[in-house]
Each structure stands twice: as structure tokens, then as C-alpha cells.
Amino acid sequence: MARVVYGVGPVSELLERRPRSVAVVYVHKPDARVAAAAARRGVDVQVRSRAELDALAGPGARHQGVVALAGEFAYADFDDVLAAQPSLIVALDSVQDPHNLGAIVRSAYLLGADAVVVPKDRAARVTAVATKASAGATEHMPIARVTNLARALADAKRAGMWVVGVASHPDAQPLSAIDATDRLCLVVGAEGSGIRPLVQRACDRFVEIPMAGAAVGSFNVSVAAAIALYEVARQRVARGA
Incomplete structure (x- = not known):
């Protein structure tokens, strides 16, 4: 089944990272960046x-006059991810909005994470919307899909990682309590419902982000993930890690 990718940035990144998956690129007007990337890759x-691009990209898509047809997204194998001895993974528990998935992947890539892991069921997949929201980071960041997230987190612990839930929890410590010298798997939960109880039980500890205002509930999941990732990156840069 063909995968649609749209937007100048995402299509250019797709051409650079996974050119053999691209069948054709459609443009409304010639674009120098896309044309150069396509020419290099044949x-x-x-x-x-x-109108044709609008139909391909879907209602309301901001495709910037560039749409590519490619093969299905190549998810990473989680066993391979762990075998590479990652220092930082982000696990998403049932995050269903592809915009949030894309935004988290973008932050994870920019802030030094090694991979993102998502459940196969009741969770957003890497679609055109997610790829666009990631600004093409989905083509650089290994993203694994697992049947059972709690089991995957247990595997991460056996591989020497600390599993840290980013959530309000009776035992939660301030976000600054994260020890960035550890190999970490940060877990963030679904919009509204948070981290499910089964997945919570797989966490070693919890941290929460301090909030000055209380009238609007909590941070959006992509914002919470970005803040947690930044704290890890900040500590590691400060310590020269």
C-alpha cells in the first residue's frame, strides 16, 4: 500500500533518507530543493x-505543492533498538493524535533521543500527517511498534535502562530529579487519560513537570515530552555527557 508524504521538507528528507521507497514525486511548480534531491536519487x-495534489494529500493538508508516493513506512525492530545500547528512548502510551506523534518524534530527534516506541494498537501510526508534523524527522528517527508496551518496557529494563514515567503520580518527583547519567526510557501517556495502569507498573519511577497555572489541566503530551527531553539534554550537556 502506497504511503503519501507531503510538504517540501518531509519529501526532501524522504528522498535523502529512503530514496528507494519513493515511487514518484508530484509537484505543482518545480521546486529547486525537491528537484535536486530527486535528481540525486533518480x-x-x-x-x-x-487540485490533483489536494486530492492526494487529503482535506486541509498543507502540502506546499509537493506530494510523494512511497512504500509503507519501515518501522524499526525493538530488539534491534535495544541491541544498539541506546542511552535515551521515548515510549508513547496510546498517543492517538498523529500531530502529537510527529511533534514528539521531531523533539526526540532534535534533543538526542535514540528511538521512539509506540504500541501497534490504539495509537497513531506514521502517516502523512505525522511526517509533516515531524518536519521530516520520521525519516531519521528509528520508530518501533510493539504488540505489548508494558512487555517492551520490561525488556528495556532488562537491557539496563531505567523506565521513567512522566506523569502526575503519588510517588512522582520533580522533573529535575531525573538522573541523566542513567540510560533512560521516558514514558508519556495518551491525551487525557495519561499512562495506563499496566504501563505505570512497568515504570521504575515517576517525574512530573511543575505547573504554575492549574486552570487548564495539564500540558499537551507533545509539550510534556519535549520538556522532559530538554531536561535530559540540558543535564547531559552541563555534565559533558
């Missing part, structure tokens, strides 16, 4: 009407 570029 990928066909065809001109199409804006």
Missing part, C-alpha cells in the same frame, strides 16, 4: 495540478 518528478 526519482521521477511529475507536474500535477493543485
Whole structure:
């Protein structure tokens, strides 16, 4: 089944990182960046009407006049992720909004995470929307899909990682209590419901982000993930890790 990727940045990153998966790139007007990337990789570029691109990308998609058709997204194998001795993983528990998935992948990539792991069921997949929201980071960041997230977290612990839930919890410590010298798997929960009880039981500890205001509930999950990732990156830079 063909995967649609749209937007100048995401399509350019796709051409650079996974060129063999790209069947064709459609453009409304020639774009120098896309044309150069396609020419380097020998990928066909065809001109199409804006209406045709709108139909391919889907309602409301901001495709910037560039749409690619590619093979299905290549998810990473979680066993391979752990075998690479990662120092930082982000696990998403049932995050269903592809915009949030893409935003988290973008932050994870920019702030030094080694991989993102998501459940196969009741969770967003890497779609055109997620890829666009990630600004193309989905083409650089290993993303693993697992059947059972709690079991995957147990595997991470056996591989020497500390599993840290980012959530309000009776035992939660301030976010600054994270020890970034550890190999970490940060867990963030679904919009609204948070981290499920079964997944909570797989966590070694919990940290929460301090909030000055209480009138609007909590941080969006992608914002919470970015703040937690930044704290880890900040500590590691400060310590020269």
C-alpha cells in the first residue's frame, strides 16, 4: 500500500533518507530543493495540478505543492533498538493524535533521543500527517511498534535502562530529579487519560513537570515530552555527557 508524504521538507528528507521507497514525486511548480534531491536519487518528478495534489494529500493538508508516493513506512525492530545500547528512548502510551506523534518524534530527534516506541494498537501510526508534523524527522528517527508496551518496557529494563514515567503520580518527583547519567526510557501517556495502569507498573519511577497555572489541566503530551527531553539534554550537556 502506497504511503503519501507531503510538504517540501518531509519529501526532501524522504528522498535523502529512503530514496528507494519513493515511487514518484508530484509537484505543482518545480521546486529547486525537491528537484535536486530527486535528481540525486533518480526519482521521477511529475507536474500535477493543485487540485490533483489536494486530492492526494487529503482535506486541509498543507502540502506546499509537493506530494510523494512511497512504500509503507519501515518501522524499526525493538530488539534491534535495544541491541544498539541506546542511552535515551521515548515510549508513547496510546498517543492517538498523529500531530502529537510527529511533534514528539521531531523533539526526540532534535534533543538526542535514540528511538521512539509506540504500541501497534490504539495509537497513531506514521502517516502523512505525522511526517509533516515531524518536519521530516520520521525519516531519521528509528520508530518501533510493539504488540505489548508494558512487555517492551520490561525488556528495556532488562537491557539496563531505567523506565521513567512522566506523569502526575503519588510517588512522582520533580522533573529535575531525573538522573541523566542513567540510560533512560521516558514514558508519556495518551491525551487525557495519561499512562495506563499496566504501563505505570512497568515504570521504575515517576517525574512530573511543575505547573504554575492549574486552570487548564495539564500540558499537551507533545509539550510534556519535549520538556522532559530538554531536561535530559540540558543535564547531559552541563555534565559533558
